[in-house]
Amino acid sequence: MEKVILDVDTGIDDALAILLAIESKQLNILGITTVNGNVPLDYVVKNTKKVLKLADRNDIPVYRGANRPLIRESLHEFAVHGDDGLGGALVNLTVSTECPDSFAPDYIIQQARKHTGELTLIMVGPLTNLALAVRKEPEIANKIKQVVVMGGVVSEGGKGNISPTAEFNIYADAEAAKIVFHSGLPIKLVSLDVTMKTFLTIEDIEKLQGTKYYDFVLTSTEIYRNFSYEKYGQNGSALHDPLTVGIVLEPSLVTTRKYFVDVETSGELTYGQTICDYRNIWNKEPNVEICESVDAERFISLFINTLKDN
Template identity: 60%
Template sequence: MKKVIIDVDTGVDDALAILYAVQSEQLDILGITAVSGNVPLEQVTINTNRMLNLIGINDKITVYKGASRPLLREPFHEFRVHGEDGIGGALDHIDMEIPENEVFAADFIIEQAKKHKGELTLIMVGPLTNLALAIRKEPRLAEWVKDVVIMGGIVESAGRGNTLPTSEFNIFADPESAKIVFHSGLEMTLVSLDVTRKVMLMEEHINELEGTKYFDFVKNSTGIYRNFSAGLYGINGCALHDPLAVGVALDKSFVKTEKYYVDVETKSDLSYGQTIVDFRGLLKKEPNVNICTDVDHERFLKMFLDCLKK
């Protein structure tokens, strides 16, 4: 099985991504690293451990705390979409003691990359702070890590961002870290809003899960998210941003990709956090990021639902 570390800022779609990764039974999850993002780090850690408890594997996978804030900017959270606790109160019924772990997330990434040279895939579905810190501490990560799949950015649909008109949340929350990661030499695929918004979990899809173990969680956790989406976009659905990143790590044929030079805007108030892709090669820079240009959304959604039905 493919060895992976999943880096999360556990809101609704992160929780669904964890569920999908586990239920796929195709990934050797070495650990889960937590980062400040959708909600503060402490809540991310609580949500992630509760999610593992719901699945029944909290004794098998360890959660490692990482950065509690971005490299330079003040912490930025997204309570409007994910609710005050990040998952719409869907796991409030789980009363558990949250395990303490003294290993810092960036150190865990370095340790596992060194131990499993050429084998490790990083699935990054939150701000990229933990990975940027790991790169700063150990530049040889680019030689050790096999692949990085990043949920973040918006490239071909500029003006349709979800934080600023040109910016996606994960990159906007810590663009300086994203800049470090994009220029690190790591082999990476950017799963952007351009494709994740084509994979919508609608109410009829959720109803397909009725009678299964995760029906109540999926329905309850996505409630606030779906209401927000209905109010802003007129669509009562939950975009499967983070689960699609897991899907790409499992099977890259879900998406079509092309490699271009990508950079991140870190100075402009108007476009802070924008992922800028040089489609025409005007900057004369070596391509550094595989961007997703299309997705087989029907096949992915079927695979996702089939996994949860298990």
């Protein structure tokens, strides 16, 4: 099985991504690293532990990571994920928030050394932990099999979700993203260009009736679905983070191509923008594999069937 570390800022779609990764039975989840993002780090740790308890996988270790971006002040998305980050879906579930002593970036370094050429990092939050890891140990870029990142908006300029030009995960710590993109790591970028095509509708959710995840998915996504309808006129939940896991499970869900991609860190209107040199104007070596299209229907079926069968 593929050895993976999930790096999360557990809000609603992170939670769904964790469930997909677990219930696929195809991934050896070595650990989950947490990072400040959708909600503050303490919320992220608690939410991650709650999701693991829901899935009866308390054996998966959870590591505390960066509690703020490298430079900027923290940014959170309570309007999208609710006051607790999970839309109130697991408010009555109690968990211990104790974690192993290892700091998440150090854990990533340790596992990259231990599993040279075998480790996949699934990054579905701001890239602060990975940036700290590669700054401390740059050589891990040659030891990691692949880094699959949910982040950015590439060809759909002007259709960001935190600003017209930026996606939340990159915008929340653009300096960290820039470090990661220039690190030499083998990166596959799962951007809004494809994730916004994977909408989980209420009709999809109803197919989970009778399963142990129905109540959680229905309740947790309500605030998310309402936000999407008010903001984008689309009644559903974009499966940003679950698609990122899905691509590790089934790479053929997407078509990809490598380009040189950089991150804007100083623009007044464009901070956090992921800029892709489609025409090779800068004449630089490609550093990021971009997901250009997605079989959204097949992915939604994969997601529903995986949760339904468990």
